[in-house]
Amino acid sequence: MLLSYLKSRRDYLRVACFAGLCEIVRQGVEFTLVLNPDASTLYLLATVLQFGSTLLLVASLLLIFERMTAFYYWIFAILGSGLIVSIVAISMLQAEPTTREAYIYYLPTILLTVLLCWRAVRTGPGLAASKILLGASSAVILAIRLSLPAIDSDVLFGTLYYIEYFCFIIMLAAIILFEVEFANRQIRTLLDERTRSEQDLQFIVDNSLDVILITDNVGLLQSWSSKAQSIFGYVPDQAVGKIHMDDLFANNYWGRDIGQAERFSSEMENVDGRRFPVEVRMREVNDAGSQYHVFVVNVLEAKLGD
Numbered sequence: 001m002l003l004s005y006l007k008s009r010r011d012y013l014r015v016a017c018f019a020g021l022c023e024i025v026r027q028g029v030e031f032t033l034v035l036n037p038d039a040s041t042l043y044l045l046a047t048v049l050q051f052g053s054t055l056l057l058v059a060s061l062l063l064i065f066e067r068m069t070a071f072y073y074w075i076f077a078i079l080g081s082g083l084i085v086s087i088v089a090i091s092m093l094q095a096e097p098t099t100r101e102a103y104i105y106y107l108p109t110i111l112l113t114v115l116l117c118w119r120a121v122r123t124g125p126g127l128a129a130s131k132i133l134l135g136a137s138s139a140v141i142l143a144i145r146l147s148l149p150a151i152d153s154d155v156l157f158g159t160l161y162y163i164e165y166f167c168f169i170i171m172l173a174a175i176i177l178f179e180v181e182f183a184n185r186q187i188r189t190l191l192d193e194r195t196r197s198e199q200d201l202q203f204i205v206d207n208s209l210d211v212i213l214i215t216d217n218v219g220l221l222q223s224w225s226s227k228a229q230s231i232f233g234y235v236p237d238q239a240v241g242k243i244h245m246d247d248l249f250a251n252n253y254w255g256r257d258i259g260q261a262e263r264f265s266s267e268m269e270n271v272d273g274r275r276f277p278v279e280v281r282m283r284e285v286n287d288a289g290s291q292y293h294v295f296v297v298n299v300l301e302a303k304l305g306d
Helices: 002-008 011-035 040-065 070-092 100-123 129-150 154-209 228-234 303-304
Strands: 211-215 264-269 275-289 291-297
Touching: 002 011, 002 154, 011 040, 011 211, 011 291, 040 070, 040 100, 040 154, 070 100, 129 154, 211 228
Parallel strands: none
Antiparallel strands: 211 291, 264 275, 275 291
């Protein structure tokens, strides 16, 4: 979780890191409580840490798609106040709390877990793997927390407790999985946008009145439109990466006499050796450290017909 946060610096991963840390501390307190079952202070501390880790996990899920508004702060404040009241009340009891009293004491944590389930099922699109894991694990945590106050068997209590701890880990893993899915969705979106842009560009090139050709820095053709194919007679497999721009000019080495001119007149020839006059505009383009040349070839149709 920490490595994911350091890589992306997203707020919800940072909060999830604190949720995991809080849960680790809680496990340490619970382990100490097993060794000292009569330590009521440790029991209350474990309850506070359980509530805190759940609250941080809810906040992490909220931050994925929303901002922490005053509404959520009020909800957290009310539930936190309820936890404090229940802790004070349970600490004043002289006898072992009844099942009903245990549920009242545990109510703030249960309500917070309901909020966790609600937020989990609303996180992520469709039936993404992260959303399924979040929803299933939070539902199991809620079911366990609803049943724990009514369980008398120490063995069953301990088993359900560790299942709850395992589900909490699954939720943290699901948040990391969501980050991976989010990155993949961004990549797919960028690829789709690039594909659409390339398709739009190809449409423009194919339907341009002039022939538009692109070469790399050594003059090899990098594009070949249907318009170019109809004029020169070469298919794309014969042209792209195989024909040098100079080879399309009747006198070969077109730049021999014109230097670096951006506009010039010349003659070109097709695959059958037929020559035709052209007006050429040339522009050098640098993109991501690579150099290209763009040629806009205006074929003089009247003279071509002659």
